[in-house]
Amino acid sequence: MSAEVQESSGGKRSKSKQKKMNVRVDFTPMVDMNMLLITFFMLCTTLSQPQTMEISMPSNEKDLTKDQLTEVKASQALTLLLGPENKLYYYEGEPNYTDYTSLKETTYGADGLRNILLRKNAAAVNEVRALKQQKLELKITDADxxxxxTEIKGGKDTPTIIIKATDDASYKNLIDALDEMQICNIGKYVITDIVDADRFLMQNYDAKGALSQGSTE
Incomplete structure (x- = not known):
């Protein structure tokens, strides 16, 4: 950066000598410095990697009978019903549409849905934590x-989460539910359409069983 000072006198007509200073700042070196800084940060900064979520669908075991597959799915399945006004319902296994108490209500907070998923997926969560410790101690590589x-999340004994959202559920509710899948190491989950029987179950739960079974038709 340089500055030039130009002096000029007022001429013969001026009784007192007055000096005028014109300052011109040269910013050309600043351009080179900025380019060097930009190049430095581009080379030294790690670009953000796109974050993706793994979705492992339940495997189709051909060597098992249909009844055995149904039994396994029912024992390991957890269905989430995303309702209006940030309401979240769930039931485990097969629902009992004649008994509204088979449906439970929880929240999207850490003391709600997360606790349920951690309990349901406790074995896999403990295994992943042990692996993470081995990785921190450099006993296994990042690739391993x-x-x-991935193998732990997709194991046969891990739960399958079925997510069903009503038309009144917000997009944020769905994102919050999917975030919990990642936090709780859930490897098998699916988003599917909600059926009328599930809508009735939620309505009957809110009405404390006052609705008739005929409302599902």
Whole structure:
């Protein structure tokens, strides 16, 4: 950066000598400095990686009978019903549409849905935590860690989460539910359409069983 000072006198007509200073600042070196800084940060900064979510669907075991598959799915399934006004309902296994108490209500907070998922997926969560500790101690590589975590999440004894959202559920509710899948190491979950029987179950739950079974038709 440089500055030039130009002096000029007022001429013969001026009784007192007055000096005028014209300052011109040269910013050309600043351009080079900015380019160097931009290049430095581009080379030294790690670009953000796109974050994706793994979705492992239940495997189709051909060597099992249909009744065995249904039994496994029912024992490991957890269905989430996303209702209006940030309401969240759930039931485990097969629902009993004649008994509104088979439906439970929880919240999207850490003391609600997260606790349920951690309890349902306790074995896998403990295994992933142990692997993470081994990774921190440099006992396994990052590639091995990711491979083994994927295998744990997709294991036969891990739960399958079925997410059903009503038309009145917000997009944020769905995102919050999907975030909990990642936090709780849920590897098998699916988003599917809600059926009329599930809508009735929610309405009957809110009405404390006052609705008749004929409302499902």
């Amino acid at each position: 860690y990711k491979k083994r975590v």
